[in-house]
Each structure stands twice: as structure tokens, then as C-alpha cells.
Amino acid sequence: MLNRLRLGDVPLDSLVQVGRPIPLDGGLRCTTSYHKLTIELVVKVxxxxxxxxxxxxxxxxxxxxxxxxxxxxxxxxxxxxxxxxxxxxxIPGQSLHDFLFDPSQPPGSKLEALRLTLEKLRELHAFPLGEERCSREAGPWVARIRERVRAGIDGRAVDRRSLRIDELLLTLDAAEPLMRSSPRSAAPPLRWIHGDAQAGNFIVTTAAPEAAEAGPPQGRGGAGSRLSVRLIDPLGGSGESPGDYVYDLSRLYHWLDGVGLCYEERARPAAELEQRHGSYVAVRDRSKATVLSSLRDTAEALGDKAHLQWFFLYSAFHASGKLKDFTSPRATSALCDAISFYLRMTIGSSRLRGRSSRRSGAEHLGRSSRNTRPDLSPELETFETGLHDGLTAPPAASLNAVSSAPRDPGRESP
Incomplete structure (x- = not known):
């Protein structure tokens, strides 16, 4: 009966739990009963x-x-x-963040939840918003990273790291022509994106076995899949989110790389943190590799040759924004190291693309390209290998150090 009643556009029976009916006296040519309804809603102020x-x-x-x-x-x-x-x-369930850190969840289920999350993002990213293309201008992003770093570490004892970041940002300023060397027509079209695709904004629901069997399979998990994923708190194409699919994937990646560990360190007592950290570390590298594989596949489908440099520049932007949130010396140092790593990779991939473009031109003119392969840094060489085989993640995972007892036990939802 309740499926005929609606709250807004939602059937009431999908929102409430109905208690056992209690018969009531009275009623003219009808049966009257009392029901206790329990309804769960989210109220945001x-x-x-x-x-x-x-x-x-x-x-x-x-x-x-x-x-x-x-x-x-x-x-x-x-x-x-x-x-x-x-x-x-x-939406019932756990956030993807909590699911990945939950010691009771087996590694296979964690990786399946991440795969379903990426599948949902790919569904969004498959549809352009129109003919307009992404505005990939590095200058504004570099300026915002510099501003965030200076504000985020003001007065903290990380001067050497902040100076290193400043040096890298100056190098990025010089490398900006490389980052915009392709014509605007080479950038991918604006697309539907989540806009704040961090792990706290995906909800993983675990269905009962009989429900999984009765309903349609979720994603490609087949009829035996017991997991489904939905999305919350989108920013879409707002000022913080440029309609670039790479932005979404970099936001999820920087969380998996170590920002999630920063939240855990601050939120959990030492005993619980150790267990949850160990549970996540078992799948961390594979999780990051899964995101990188998704990045590669989407970039190839779109013919996006600049995806790597923007992936890393966006990652540096995301990490720089966390400096204001995490003030412990360990978290601050780890974030600064991460920003430096992402910026080095931005510079390296920009140079790689620039040299590759020139090499392609030489090949077109019939010149030999045998000796024109650019010298890659060991980090970028290893990253490229890992990206193409989809099995390893970038080395120097600079947030991995955030793994010991919390400094502040106060809970904050990621």
C-alpha cells in the first residue's frame, strides 16, 4: 500500500520501515490499524x-x-x-573511505567497491556538456597552489619543504608554455563530473545475499555481486571543478594516496588506527593502480595526450588545500612532500609530452627518432611503466608516512 504514497518524487515505502500493525476499534465499513513508521532522512543545513x-x-x-x-x-x-x-x-551503507579502512571487509570487496565507484564516474564522464572544451591554463592553478601552500604552512617548522615547493612552482611557471602547447581543440570537451570525488562522497551499500540474487547485478560484478555504489555531495561544474574528467580522478587518487590516512590519524584512537591502517595498506597500491588504469583508458578513448600533467597538477592542488585541515607536524610534512612529488611529476610529464610532440614532428619529416627519446627521471620512468601495465602505482608515495598514532582523537567525517 505504501508504494502508492510519495514524498516528493520518492515512494514512501523506500524511505520508511513499517512496524507491526496494531488493530484499532472503529471505522465505518473499513479496517483501522495503527502503524509505527520509522523514517531515515538526511538534513543538511x-x-x-x-x-x-x-x-x-x-x-x-x-x-x-x-x-x-x-x-x-x-x-x-x-x-x-x-x-x-x-x-x-x-542512502544506506558506508562511505568508500570507511569501507576501504574497515578491517571486516575482505580485500576483494574493497577493490570491487572501488571498481564500481570508477564505473559510476566513467558513466558521468562519457557524456560531454556540449561543444565547449576544457580550459587547461596552468597559470591560475599554479597561483592557487602557491597561495594555499603559503597560507597553509605559515609559521610552521617546514621552511625547507616550503622553499622546495616554491622552487617547483617557479619551474612550473617556466614550463607553462609546454602545458598549453597543444591547441585548444586538443583539450577534451567539458563533461559531466562529480566535482568533489573524494572517497567520503561515495556510499557503498552491501545488500543481503538474497537481495543481491533477486535484483539486477550491480555493475559488472555479475549476479553474485552484493555491492552497489551511489554518489553524494556533487559540485559539478562549479568554480572549484572545471568540468575536466581528470579532475575527478585526481581528487579520488590523492585521497587514496594518503589524505585518507591523515583523516584516520586525526580521528582514531591508536589501537583502532593501527588495525584500520593495516587493513587499508593491504589494498592501497592496487587501489591507486586501479585509478591510474581508469585514467589511462579514458584518456586513450578521448585522445587526451595531456592527461598526465593535468592529473599531477590537479593532485598538487588538492593536496595543497589539505594543509589548512591537518596541522600536526607529521601530516604537514607528508603533505608538503606529496605536493613536491606531484609537481615534479607535472614538470616531468610536461617535458615528456613536449619532447614527444617534437619527436613526432621529426618522424613526420622522415628523420630518425632513434636517439630522440627524452631522458626521464627514474620516478617518471617507473610511473610510466606502472601506468601502462596497470599493476603498480607511482613510487615515492609521499603520504605513506602518515600511519602512526593520532595526534588529535576528535572525529571529522571525510
Whole structure:
């Protein structure tokens, strides 16, 4: 009966748990009973414009993609100026972050959850927003990284690391012509993207075995798959998210690389942290390699030859934004090392692409290219090997050091 009732566009029976009916006296030519209904909803209070932007993003999606996100049931201004209250469907399950760190989940299930997450992102990324192409101008991103680093480590004892980052940013300034050497027509079209694709914004639901058998298979896991993944809190094509599929993948990657460990370090007591850390480390390298493989496949499908340099530049941007969130010496040092690593890889891949372009031109003119292969740094050489076989992740995983007892046990949801 409840499936005929709706709250907004959502059938009521998908939102409530119905208790045992209790008969009541009375009623004219009908049966009357009392039911206790338990309903779970998400209530978000925040900036009205941002909440409205999330709702509008979901409403603008092609219909087939709207089910990836929770249904917005009601959005109203609050009594506080500029604030809004958004009531949404609650998606049962764990965030991908918690799922990956959960010691009770086997490694195979963790990798399956990540694979399903990437599959959902690929569904979004497959559809362009129109004819307009991504604006891949390195200058504004370099400036924002510099600003974030200086603000994030102001007064902290990491001067040598910050100086190293400044040196790399200056090198990036000089390398910017390489990063925009391709014509604008070579950049991929703007696409539907999540915009904040960190691991806390994917919900992994584990169905009961009988439910998995009765329903359609989730993703490519086959009829035996018990996992499904949905997405929350999109930013879409907002100012923070340029409609570039690489942005989404780099945001997920930098989380898997070590920012998730920073959150765990701050949120967990030592005994729990050790167990959760060990559980995640068992799948970390394979998880990062899975993201890199997805990056490679999408880039090849789109003919995007600049994906590597933008992947690393975006990763440096994401990591620089975490300096304000994590103030322990260990986390700060690890983040600075990560930013330096990502910037080195940005520079290396930019030079690689520039030299490869010149080599292609020489081949076109009939010149021998036998001795024109650029000298790669060991890091980039190893990364390229790992990227193409899909089995290893980049070396010098610079956030891996964040792995011991927490400095601040206060919980913050990733």
C-alpha cells in the first residue's frame, strides 16, 4: 500500500520501515490499524546557494544518471540569513573511505567497491556538456597552489619543504608554455563530473545475499555481486571543478594516496588506527593502480595526450588545500612532500609530452627518432611503466608516512 504514497518524487515505502500493525476499534465499513513508521532522512543545513547548486546539478543531469545521487525532497531557506535546509533521501551503507579502512571487509570487496565507484564516474564522464572544451591554463592553478601552500604552512617548522615547493612552482611557471602547447581543440570537451570525488562522497551499500540474487547485478560484478555504489555531495561544474574528467580522478587518487590516512590519524584512537591502517595498506597500491588504469583508458578513448600533467597538477592542488585541515607536524610534512612529488611529476610529464610532440614532428619529416627519446627521471620512468601495465602505482608515495598514532582523537567525517 505504501508504494502508492510519495514524498516528493520518492515512494514512501523506500524511505520508511513499517512496524507491526496494531488493530484499532472503529471505522465505518473499513479496517483501522495503527502503524509505527520509522523514517531515515538526511538534513543538511548550510549555505543556501551551495545547497541549491547541488540540487540544480542533479536536476540537470540526464535522467539515467539522477538515480546515482540521493533525491532532494525539500529545500527551504532557514531562519538564518543566507542559510538553507535541505532534506534528502538517506542512502544506506558506508562511505568508500570507511569501507576501504574497515578491517571486516575482505580485500576483494574493497577493490570491487572501488571498481564500481570508477564505473559510476566513467558513466558521468562519457557524456560531454556540449561543444565547449576544457580550459587547461596552468597559470591560475599554479597561483592557487602557491597561495594555499603559503597560507597553509605559515609559521610552521617546514621552511625547507616550503622553499622546495616554491622552487617547483617557479619551474612550473617556466614550463607553462609546454602545458598549453597543444591547441585548444586538443583539450577534451567539458563533461559531466562529480566535482568533489573524494572517497567520503561515495556510499557503498552491501545488500543481503538474497537481495543481491533477486535484483539486477550491480555493475559488472555479475549476479553474485552484493555491492552497489551511489554518489553524494556533487559540485559539478562549479568554480572549484572545471568540468575536466581528470579532475575527478585526481581528487579520488590523492585521497587514496594518503589524505585518507591523515583523516584516520586525526580521528582514531591508536589501537583502532593501527588495525584500520593495516587493513587499508593491504589494498592501497592496487587501489591507486586501479585509478591510474581508469585514467589511462579514458584518456586513450578521448585522445587526451595531456592527461598526465593535468592529473599531477590537479593532485598538487588538492593536496595543497589539505594543509589548512591537518596541522600536526607529521601530516604537514607528508603533505608538503606529496605536493613536491606531484609537481615534479607535472614538470616531468610536461617535458615528456613536449619532447614527444617534437619527436613526432621529426618522424613526420622522415628523420630518425632513434636517439630522440627524452631522458626521464627514474620516478617518471617507473610511473610510466606502472601506468601502462596497470599493476603498480607511482613510487615515492609521499603520504605513506602518515600511519602512526593520532595526534588529535576528535572525529571529522571525510
Amino acid at each position: 548550510g549555505d543556501y546557494g551551495e545547497l541549491a547548486g547541488q540540487v540544480q546539478f542533479i536536476e540537470r543531469l540526464p535522467e539515467r544518471f539522477r538515480a546515482l545521487f540521493p533525491v532532494a525532497l525539500n529545500l527551504q531557506p532557514s531562519t538564518q540569513a543566507g542559510e538553507g535546509v535541505l532534506i534528502m533521501e538517506k
